[in-house]
Amino acid sequence: xxxxxxxxxxxxxxxxxxxxxxxxxxxxxxxxxxxxxxxxxxxxxxxxxxxxxxxxxxxxxxxxxxxxxxxxxxxxxxxxxxxxxxxxxxxxxxxxxxxxxxxxxxxxxxxxxxxxxxxxxxxxxxxxxxxxxxxxxxxxxxxxxxxxxxxxxxxxxxxxxxxxxxxxxxxxxxxxxxxxxxxxxxxxxxxxxxxxxxxxxxxxxxxxxxxxxxxxxxxxxxxxxxxxxxxxxxxxxxxxxxxxxxxxxxxxxxxxxxxxxxxxxxxxxxxxxxxxxxxxxxxxxxxxxxxxxxxxxxxxxxxxxxxxxxxxxxxxxxxxxxxxxxxxxxxxxxxxxxxxxxxxxxxxxxxxxxxxxxxxxxxxxxxxxxxxxxxxxxxxxxxxxxxxxxxxxxxxxxxxxxxxxxxxxxxxxxxxxxxxxxxxxxxxxxxxxxxxxxxxxxxxxxxxxxxxxxxxxxxxxxxxxxxxxxxxxxxxxxxxxxxxxxxxxxxxxxxxxxxxxxxxxxxxxxxxxxxxxxxxxxxxxxxxxxxxxxxxxxxxxxxxxxxxxxxxxxxxxxxxxxxxxxxxxxxxxxxxxxxxxxxxxxxxxxxxxxxxxxxxxxxxxxxxxxxxxxxxxxxxxxxxxxxxxxxxxxxxxxxxxxxxxxxxxxxxxxxxxxxxxxxxxxxxxxxxxxxxxxxxxxxxxxxxxxxxxxxxxxxxxxxxxxxxxxxxxxx
Numbered sequence: 001x002x003x004x005x006x007x008x009x010x011x012x013x014x015x016x017x018x019x020x021x022x023x024x025x026x027x028x029x030x031x032x033x034x035x036x037x038x039x040x041x042x043x044x045x046x047x048x049x050x051x052x053x054x055x056x057x058x059x060x061x062x063x064x065x066x067x068x069x070x071x072x073x074x075x076x077x078x079x080x081x082x083x084x085x086x087x088x089x090x091x092x093x094x095x096x097x098x099x100x101x102x103x104x105x106x107x108x109x110x111x112x113x114x115x116x117x118x119x120x121x122x123x124x125x126x127x128x129x130x131x132x133x134x135x136x137x138x139x140x141x142x143x144x145x146x147x148x149x150x151x152x153x154x155x156x157x158x159x160x161x162x163x164x165x166x167x168x169x170x171x172x173x174x175x176x177x178x179x180x181x182x183x184x185x186x187x188x189x190x191x192x193x194x195x196x197x198x199x200x201x202x203x204x205x206x207x208x209x210x211x212x213x214x215x216x217x218x219x220x221x222x223x224x225x226x227x228x229x230x231x232x233x234x235x236x237x238x239x240x241x242x243x244x245x246x247x248x249x250x251x252x253x254x255x256x257x258x259x260x261x262x263x264x265x266x267x268x269x270x271x272x273x274x275x276x277x278x279x280x281x282x283x284x285x286x287x288x289x290x291x292x293x294x295x296x297x298x299x300x301x302x303x304x305x306x307x308x309x310x311x312x313x314x315x316x317x318x319x320x321x322x323x324x325x326x327x328x329x330x331x332x333x334x335x336x337x338x339x340x341x342x343x344x345x346x347x348x349x350x351x352x353x354x355x356x357x358x359x360x361x362x363x364x365x366x367x368x369x370x371x372x373x374x375x376x377x378x379x380x381x382x383x384x385x386x387x388x389x390x391x392x393x394x395x396x397x398x399x400x401x402x403x404x405x406x407x408x409x410x411x412x413x414x415x416x417x418x419x420x421x422x423x424x425x426x427x428x429x430x431x432x433x434x435x436x437x438x439x440x441x442x443x444x445x446x447x448x449x450x451x452x453x454x455x456x457x458x459x460x461x462x463x464x465x466x467x468x469x470x471x472x473x474x475x476x477x478x479x480x481x482x483x484x485x486x487x488x489x490x491x492x493x494x495x496x497x498x499x500x501x502x503x504x505x506x507x508x509x510x511x512x513x514x515x516x517x518x519x520x521x522x523x524x525x526x527x528x529x530x531x532x533x534x535x536x537x538x539x540x541x542x543x544x545x546x547x548x549x550x551x552x553x554x555x556x557x558x559x560x561x562x563x564x565x566x567x568x569x570x571x572x573x574x575x576x577x578x579x580x581x582x583x584x585x586x587x588x589x590x591x592x593x594x595x596x597x598x599x600x601x602x603x604x605x606x607x608x609x610x611x612x613x614x615x616x617x618x619x620x621x622x623x624x625x626x627x628x629x630x631x632x633x634x635x636x637x638x639x640x641x642x643x644x645x646x647x648x649x650x651x652x653x654x655x656x657x658x659x660x661x662x663x664x665x666x667x668x669x670x671x672x673x674x675x676x677x678x679x680x681x682x683x684x685x686x687x688x689x690x691x692x693x694x695x696x697x698x699x700x701x702x703x704x705x706x707x708x709x710x711x712x713x714x715x
Contacts, residue, residue, distance in 0.1 A: 052194055052226065052269070052311065053157035054096075054131035057375060058350045059550050060542070061395030065311035066304055067347050068097030068133070069328065070274060071124060073107040075320035076331040081124045085334040086318050091129035093344040094351055098130040099160070099273055099313040103137045104144040113144075115151060122155045132156035133273070133313070135163055135199075139170065139178045146182075149189045159186070160228055160273060161197040166209035175209075176216040183222050194225035199273060203229045203252035210256065214263040226269040226310060227260050234278040239286040242277055246299035249275065253307035267388065269310030275300060276315045282323035290338035297342040305350075306542055308387065308394075308401065314343065349546055353554045370521040371553075371560040372425070373416050373490075373513035379459035382412035385507065389414060392511045397432050397540040407497045407504040414511065415459030415491035422515040425484045426522065426589060428562050429492065430509045431476045432539050435532070437566040438582075441500035443507040444476040448496075452482065453489040464491065474498065477564045479525070481516070481589045514562050523591045524552075524561040524713060527627075529576065529583065529618075530596035533635065535567025536693055537702065543695040544702070551706040556714035564590055572600040573614035580621045592712075593622045594671070594705060598634035598659070599691060602651045612658045619666050628669070630709060631659045635674035635701075638682040638690040669712070672704035 056064035069090070071080050080086050090098075100121045103113055125132045132155060136145045139162040149159065161183065165175050175198060183195050198205065198213045205213070210229065217223050231249050234242035253270055260268045277287055277296050286292050297314070304312050315321060318329040328340040378389040380403060385391060387401025392414055394401060405412035418425075427450060434442030449469050456462030468480045482490070490513060497506045516522040526548070528538045540547045540563070546554065553560045564587055568575075576597055595618065601611055615631065622629040633656045639645050656675055663670055677700055678685050685697030693701060 052131075053192065055311070056096075059352055059395070059554070060305075060350065060540075060545060061374065062305050062350050063310050064351070065097040065131070065271070066301065066309060066350075067095050067343055068099060068130075068311060068313035069095055070313050070316040070319075070321075071098055071100040071121060072316050072319045072321065073101065073103065075108070076318075076324075078318075078331050078334070079320070080128075080316075080318040080329070081120055083318065083329075083331075083334050084127070086329050087124060087127040089329070089334075089336055089340070090317065091127070093340065094347050095128070095343065096130055097133055097158075097311055097313060098125045098128060098317070099133040099135060100125060101135045101137055101163070102145075102148045104141045105138075118148060118151055122152060126155070131158070133158040133160060133196075133311075135160045137163055139165060139175060139182075142178075142182050142185075146185060146189060149186050149193065153190070154192070157190070157193045159193060159195050160199050161195060163199050164201040164230065166198065166206040167201040172207070172209055172212040172216065176213065176220070179213075179217065180220045180222045196226040196228050196271065196273075197224050198228065200229045203231065203256050205229070211259060211263070214260055218263055223264065224268065226271050227256055228271045228273045229256060230274040230315075231272050232274070232276055232279040234284075235280070237278070237284075239284070239289070239292055242284070242286070243292060243296055243299075246277075246296045247303040249300055249309075250303035250307045253304060253309050257308070270308075271311035271313075272304060272309060273311070273313050274315040275304075275312060276322075276326050278322075280322065282325045285325075287322075287325045293337075293339045294342040297339050298346060301343070301346050302542055306396075306398070314339065352557065370515045370524065370558075371512060372418055372422065372515045373511060376419075377417040378414060379417075380412070380414040381460065382409045383414060392416070392508060395510070396542070397430060397509045398542060401509075402431075402433075403508040404505060405494065407501075410497075411493050411495050413459070413491055413493040414508075415453075415456065415489055416511065416513065417456075417459075417489055418487075418513060420454075420486075420488040423483075423485045423517040424515075424522075425482050425490070426479060426514040426516045426525065426562055427482055427490065427492075428477065428479045428510075428512045428514075428564060430512075430540075430565075431507055432509050432541070433507050434476050435535055436568045437476060437535065438474050438568060439476065440474045440498050441502065442474070442476050442498055443501065443505065444473065444478075444498065445494040445506045445508070446473050446496045446498050447471045448473070448492060448494045450480055450482065451491045451493070452484060452487040453491070454487050456489045459489065459491060462489070464489075471496075475586060477566070479562065479564055479587055479589055481522075512562065514560070522589065524559055525563075525590045526561055526592045526594055527564045527566050527583070527587045527590035528594050528596070529566050530594075531567060531571040531600050532569035533567070533599060533691075533693060533701070534596045535565060535569060537698040538563060538565040538567065540565075541695075544698040546699065546702065548702045548705055551702060552710060552713045555706075555710060559713050561713055562590075570600055571597065572604070572606070573597050573611050573618075574601075574606075577614040577617045580618050584621060584625045584627075588625070591627055592709070593627050593629045594632065594709075595629055596632045596634075596674070596701075598652070598655045599637065601655060602634070602637070602648050605647075605651055606655075608654050608658050611655050612662065615658070615662055616666075619662065619668070623666075629666075630669045630671045631663055632671040632705070633659050633673045633675050635677070635693075636679040636682060638686055640690070669709060672701075672708040674701060674704060677701070677704045 134156045233245035256270045318327045380389040382405045385402045385404030391401035431444040451464040451466045453462045453464045619629045
């Protein structure tokens, strides 16, 4: 994409405006690797240095500041600053971070900004229940910038220096000169404030501005508290072409993260302080299409979350940006537009129920109940996985951050520093890079140990006592109950990968440690037993959120159940019955066994009597082990291309009758009716094969299990 475009400051100006600024983004880069020597986590052990004032950590480890917006130059008399209705809607949706422009002179008529106008911007942020990020627009006006920081005081604690100066003719030499001169002065005026930049018009910046900025501040020592850029991926694109670019922000963020780490030698938060689909004046009319803007916004936010973006600000709230087409609200009616609802829905997915509308420091207690490892300081050895050591306690699952090493460098270990106090803990580890729960060519470790310590300082030193030794493991998820009395550290050491691993390596997404000193907390544990539908539904990937544990934790912040996804593709009831003793030996501490079987019995028209015999043997074994089995009804399947679809549906109904009978005769808790969940939503919940769930279907399965059993976890 060319770096220059005609009429590029379009979202700022109405027809009377003449100034020009450009916006675009191109994105392609590898993810960020962290070295393999002993590493301390950036986001936990240095939380005070990296967390932004007011930032919270929400469900799945995401930053609350992902859900921000902009208040720019007002081009309409009715706008976000003058409309209480718009401010109330922002507060009710729980948007978090408002980026507000402190112009030294109005862009509309060039009058000098007054204190009353500064105060109006601050009041707008406060009335919207959001945290302030102020833009010090004119990097050359030292006196005005110092006045803003002094005047705002504690009402604004985050400032971005400049706005797309790379495209507006400010050389990198002049920008660095101003940065190095004024930022130390501003920090003295407000020691609690954070200062970020360089706010480039795309992730690289004009004339390599981003890289030169990082090299310049490395040399001067006046480091930013976060790195910022803008992202507008589309220009002269069709609707389909633009939608296809919605996820490209992932690569842009990862590229800047890597660049910052390579140059500065440490992890620095990266934020996207302006984002939307197109910066045109006006942008294409397809932005008014509710389906397009909803999909674009949702995809973009999900990509930013996966990339570990620290903060992001949609452009804009309601300032008549792009002739109103970029606004979240109609400035004529004060009514929210589809992009507002898309962002609001995402917030509802990730915002903990216990979060207040007033943001709090992310370094405070995150309210994860018995999950005591989330966000704790982590240290690793021989780990070249993206995300560094903090990846294993980030709450994220899937392919964006993990602990990784090859067989040639083993042993490799990761250690977590926990708060002292728990007498007993339950540890689970997850490797979500192979489909089946048991597989000897997957990415889970084959041989490993788990040790504890009371006196280590970095995972390497101190006295360690090995509690668990495992050889010959072929699962991708395991759990271990560990005596933790008097301890404060826990370490997992991998010594061998799976024998048929194609790359001769292993990868671990998460290590979760739960305080189960109280027996009730140990009961908050579930083994999900089933076929490929189970494997897909309970992997806790970002697109399948909220997962069951999140739903429980959202309903009751004191509870956070442990989950083990035991789905195996192709499993029918006979295979499950033959394997139940192995599963029980691998998972002796999982209290509830959520069982979803039958879909693979249907094509063979298994006799109901045989199906009943298989399930009864599973129920008997689970009960004999002291656990609680619960059966789900088989989901509805939509296979119109199959000649005997009607016959197969009758088989599903017959086997579901067996499940109903077994639930009653064994006195079981009634599980979810997945047939009724899927039948009216087959198009939305089923993939084209008519059997496996879409992400929406996986979410529906998690919600159905929660609706059926949630009261046993939150009462």
